[in-house]
Amino acid sequence: MFNALYSISFICLSLALGYAFYAVLGGLPPSLYGMIIFTLLLHFRLCQAEKVKASIDWGIRHMGVCFVPAGVGIMNQYPLIKQHGLALVSIIFITTFLVLTFVGVLYQRLEDR
Amino acid sequence: MMTILSALLLCTLTVATYQVSALLQRRYKKFWLNPMLITIIAVIAILSITHVDYHAYKQSTQWLSALLEPAVVILGYPLFQQLSAIRKQWKRIVILLSWAAAFVISISYLITLYLIEIPAIAVSLSLKSITTPIAIAITEQLAGNSAITAFAIILAGFFGAIWGVKWLNFINVTSPTAQGLAIGTASHALGTATISQLSYQHAAYGSLAIIISATITAVIAPYMIPMLDILM
Known part of the structure; x- marks a missing residue:
């Protein structure tokens, strides 16, 4: 219980600092600044990794559900899908796999060297 | 009152569907049993059948979307x-x-x-x-x-x-x-x-x-x- 509160506090702190950075610098969204800040807090041992591990594992296992409302938003795009649907979906499909292949193959080669 | 109740219902529906499909995926280890995908399809189907529009769903589940930020952190x-x-x-x-x-x-x-x-x-x-x-x-x-x-x-x-x-x-x-x-x-x-x-x-x-x-x-x-x- 204590560890969960400890984790939540540090996650909220990182996110709050992320918002502060975003307000000053702009650029990346607040949550990505928050991710970088959380990494640094852990790295400099300001936040103890052992105490947050269990909560983080739980969070990673369940975070997918947070993407559901945005995904359901696709249902609002019926007219769009009707008009260009097949071409849109095929382009997204093909280019996504091209990028996966590009990065995956090249990075694995670099690693093997 | 009605809105709070329907918000609660839609959130429960989303989380419960997600949990069940996650359980199914762990059990059968099929990659296409992606809990996110299954939940989205199920929710779209249910919203269409019950004539709830996306806007109402989005409002009811806004706390789930709000959790996206800490999830990225x-x-x-x-x-x-x-x-x-x-x-x-x-x-x-x-x-x-x-x-x-x-x-x-x-x-x-x-x-x-x-x-x-x-x-x-x-x-x-x-x-x-x-x-x-x-x-x-x-x-x-x-x-x-x-x-x-x-x-x-x-x-x-x-x-x-x-x-x-x-x-x-x-x-x-x-x-x-x-x-x-x-x-x-x-x-x-x-x-x-x-x-x-x-x-x-x-x-x-x-x-x-x-x-x-x-x-x-x-x-x-x-x-x-x-x-x-x-x-x-």
């Missing part, structure tokens, strides 16, 4: 775990992902212009691999179509989340670091959230790729797209 943990390994690879990762960003922007833009012939849609599709807030900002800057950008981002996320690892294994890219980097680059946080359950390495390299590709795309896209226009 926790990816800092796997990143921290891999920090020393990443530090040695730092330069080559940035160089590779710069090429990847230029690659995805140009092929998506050119193929879309060729097939659909509407520049606004081409702008939107060329930004689909990065995180939503940045992609929408650049879309507006370059006179793209934000609704199409949002749609394309979700789809790109799904393709990577559901078939990414499967495809990479098939083409013999089996290293967790290469898989993480590839899926973070092509399918942003949605793909990374899905593969993060596989290993901390997947999670760390996926998260790293999200940050680097978003930054690089934000810097190069405003110059690249006018240049591609000249080429066409």
Whole structure:
């Protein structure tokens, strides 16, 4: 219980600092600044990794559900899908796999060297 | 009263469907039993049958969407775990992902212009691999179509989340670091959230790729797209 509160506090702190950075610098969204800040807090041992591990594992296992409302938003795009649907979906499909292949193959080669 | 009740109902429905499909996936280990995908399909079906519009659903589940931000923050943990390994690879990762960003922007833009012939849609599709807030900002800057950008981002996320690892294994890219980097680059946080359950390495390299590709795309896209226009 204590560890969960400890984790939540540090996650909220990182996110709050992320918002502060975003307000000053702009650029990346607040949550990505928050991710970088959380990494640094852990790295400099300001936040103890052992105490947050269990909560983080739980969070990673369940975070997918947070993407559901945005995904359901696709249902609002019926007219769009009707008009260009097949071409849109095929382009997204093909280019996504091209990028996966590009990065995956090249990075694995670099690693093997 | 009615709204609170329906909000509670819609949230419970979403979370419960997700939990059940997660359980099914763990049990049967089928990659297409992706809990996110199944929940989205089920929710869309239920909303259509009961004539609830998306706006009402979105409002009822806004706290779930609000959790997206802390969810992205926790990816800092796997990143921290891999920090020393990443530090040695730092330069080559940035160089590779710069090429990847230029690659995805140009092929998506050119193929879309060729097939659909509407520049606004081409702008939107060329930004689909990065995180939503940045992609929408650049879309507006370059006179793209934000609704199409949002749609394309979700789809790109799904393709990577559901078939990414499967495809990479098939083409013999089996290293967790290469898989993480590839899926973070092509399918942003949605793909990374899905593969993060596989290993901390997947999670760390996926998260790293999200940050680097978003930054690089934000810097190069405003110059690249006018240049591609000249080429066409």
